[in-house]
Amino acid sequence: MRPKRLLLATALVCALAPGTWLRSPPPPRALQAEVRLTLIETRRVSRGPFTLVEGWELSGDPLRFGGFSALVALPGGRFLAGTDTGRRLEFDRPDHGRRPGVFGPFESNETAYKNGRDLESLAVDPGSGIVWAGYEYRNSIVRLDAALRPGEEVFPALMADWSANSGIESLVRLSDGRFLAIEERPRRWRGSRHMAVLFAADPVEDSEPQSVVIDLPAGYRPVDATPAGEGRALVLLRRLDWGVPPGFDTAIAEVDVDSPNADGIAVARMLAEFGAAIPRDNYEGLAVTEDADGTHLWLISDDNFMSFQRTLLLKLRWQPREKARELLARPSKPQVPWRRSASTSYAAAAFAFFSSRFTLSALADSLSSLVLSSQLSRPPLCSTERRPCVDTRNLKLRSSFSLSSVTFCRFGRKTRLVLLLAWLTLWPTWRPLPVSSQMRDMIRLSFEWLGEFPWPPVRVGGSCYPGKRRA
Numbered sequence: 001m002r003p004k005r006l007l008l009a010t011a012l013v014c015a016l017a018p019g020t021w022l023r024s025p026p027p028p029r030a031l032q033a034e035v036r037l038t039l040i041e042t043r044r045v046s047r048g049p050f051t052l053v054e055g056w057e058l059s060g061d062p063l064r065f066g067g068f069s070a071l072v073a074l075p076g077g078r079f080l081a082g083t084d085t086g087r088r089l090e091f092d093r094p095d096h097g098r099r100p101g102v103f104g105p106f107e108s109n110e111t112a113y114k115n116g117r118d119l120e121s122l123a124v125d126p127g128s129g130i131v132w133a134g135y136e137y138r139n140s141i142v143r144l145d146a147a148l149r150p151g152e153e154v155f156p157a158l159m160a161d162w163s164a165n166s167g168i169e170s171l172v173r174l175s176d177g178r179f180l181a182i183e184e185r186p187r188r189w190r191g192s193r194h195m196a197v198l199f200a201a202d203p204v205e206d207s208e209p210q211s212v213v214i215d216l217p218a219g220y221r222p223v224d225a226t227p228a229g230e231g232r233a234l235v236l237l238r239r240l241d242w243g244v245p246p247g248f249d250t251a252i253a254e255v256d257v258d259s260p261n262a263d264g265i266a267v268a269r270m271l272a273e274f275g276a277a278i279p280r281d282n283y284e285g286l287a288v289t290e291d292a293d294g295t296h297l298w299l300i301s302d303d304n305f306m307s308f309q310r311t312l313l314l315k316l317r318w319q320p321r322e323k324a325r326e327l328l329a330r331p332s333k334p335q336v337p338w339r340r341s342a343s344t345s346y347a348a349a350a351f352a353f354f355s356s357r358f359t360l361s362a363l364a365d366s367l368s369s370l371v372l373s374s375q376l377s378r379p380p381l382c383s384t385e386r387r388p389c390v391d392t393r394n395l396k397l398r399s400s401f402s403l404s405s406v407t408f409c410r411f412g413r414k415t416r417l418v419l420l421l422a423w424l425t426l427w428p429t430w431r432p433l434p435v436s437s438q439m440r441d442m443i444r445l446s447f448e449w450l451g452e453f454p455w456p457p458v459r460v461g462g463s464c465y466p467g468k469r470r471a
Contacts, residue, residue, distance in 0.1 A: 032061035035101035037094045037313065042279070048272030050252065050297065051317045055279065056094050058300075058311040060103050066303040066311055069169075070122035070224060071285030073298070075129050080148070081285055081300055082106065082133060086117025088148065093289075095315060106133070106150065120284075121171035121224060123179060132203060134168035134181060141171065141181070141203045152204045158197045158211050159183075172225035172233050179203050180233060180257060182214060182222045192218045193265065198257055214255055215267045224286040226297070231258035235268060236286040236299070248282045250274045250299070281312050294319065 035058055042055040059065070068089070070082040077096055081089040091101030106119065121134035129146035139159045143151045159168060162183045169184035179199035187193045196212040203209070216222060220237035228234045237251040253268040260266050285300035295318045303309035
């Protein structure tokens with residue numbers, strides 16, 4: 001046995017000895033350039049003025065393909081898509097041809113970090129084929145020639161304080177030759193107003209752009225834009241849905257920078273919320289084409305390099321007049337309450353519990369609450385209080401048919417103290433039972449540490465919000 005042990009020990013020493021197995025690193029794997037577009041099954045469904053026509057799934061390099069965040073239509077019936085890793089995809093319109101797409105880098109420096117090549121938006125001059133690319137982290141705009149070779153780069157001063165990871169998410173060349181860049185992050189936490197920059201001409205050459213404020217539908221963030229005539233643009237909107245399972249909601253709004261309201265704010269008009277009318281995914285690219293059979297919009301999704309997401313390309317027909325017709329033809333809601341059987345009620349309650357959002361009424365946030373009139377000790381105003389009584393929560397059905405109050409738990413005094421200790425120590429941000437004041441303070445401090453909101457907070461009505469930016 002001793003010789004065998006000696007032999008094993010010698011083999012182990014040789015394996016661990018420095019320099020024994022040293023070798024040069026393997027060469028980088030070549031990028032698989034060919035991209036396939038596969039037709040997927042879709043239903044012809046309309047939302048507002050948009051009708052889903054066809055859809056395709058894109059697939060390519062198993063390691064590098066994905067992350068598409070911008071889309072433009074090039075002259076000659078081709079598309080150009082950009083990724084948040086600094087790569088590009090050129091492909092023919094799949095409804096006109098079946099040639100595979102070509103996938104490759106925008107710039108030769110493939111070893112750059114993501115914060116140096118996070119491309120999030122594209123704009124194109126359909127006459128010359130010149131392309132402009134918007135980069136987050138750098139908060140810059142790069143001009144590329146018709147052969148897609150990078151050229152001049154500018155860092156607009158009005159975009160210097162935009163968020164590093166939520167900056168120039170949308171860049172569009174309007175029909176009159178102006179350029180509009182929109183910041184993804186709203187001015188206030190969970191707000192609807194976003195900063196934008198309006199360039200009178202080429203962003204690389206315009207040294208005095210104009211600052212604009214755009215009011216978008218609440219809850220959504222802009223992820224791309226495409227021209228819609230004169231000073232108007234269609235803005236692709238995205239919202240994270242914390243359902244089961246989580247997903248993304250997609251919508252399209254229209255904004256006219258030449259028609260601000262009395263406060264000088266360009267208010268966007270919602271055109272359509274798609275919901276389940278289109279395959280649900282993280283759509284981040286939007287382009288428009290004028291064809292013989294009408295105007296079409298094209299959406300491309302960002303798979304976030306996740307195995308459970310896909311890179312999809314959708315074709316939608318745009319008929320602006322259909323929105324008014326739909327509103328006129330829409331039947332009015334019945335005024336008589338809907339009577340349901342017991343089995344239907346149980347099914348609806350189960351559906352509400354598993355697929356609806358909790359709307360928790362923080363009774364401690366209101367001084368006029370009946371709960372505060374009890375003899376128990378009062379907690380801080382910005383906290384969530386639990387009493388030794390029946391707790392009621394409101395469940396809002398996504399179909400918006402009705403609101404139902406469901407009573408489903410009872411907390412005893414000892415259980416309440418244990419849960420309160422857990423909320424304060426282990427799960428300060430655990431939903432749907434958070435400590436509101438702690439959660440808001442943690443969010444504010446996180447933004448301060450990241451340099452997002454260096455100005456002091458403002459407390460309004462017991463709620464804490466980021467303060468106004470100092471000039």
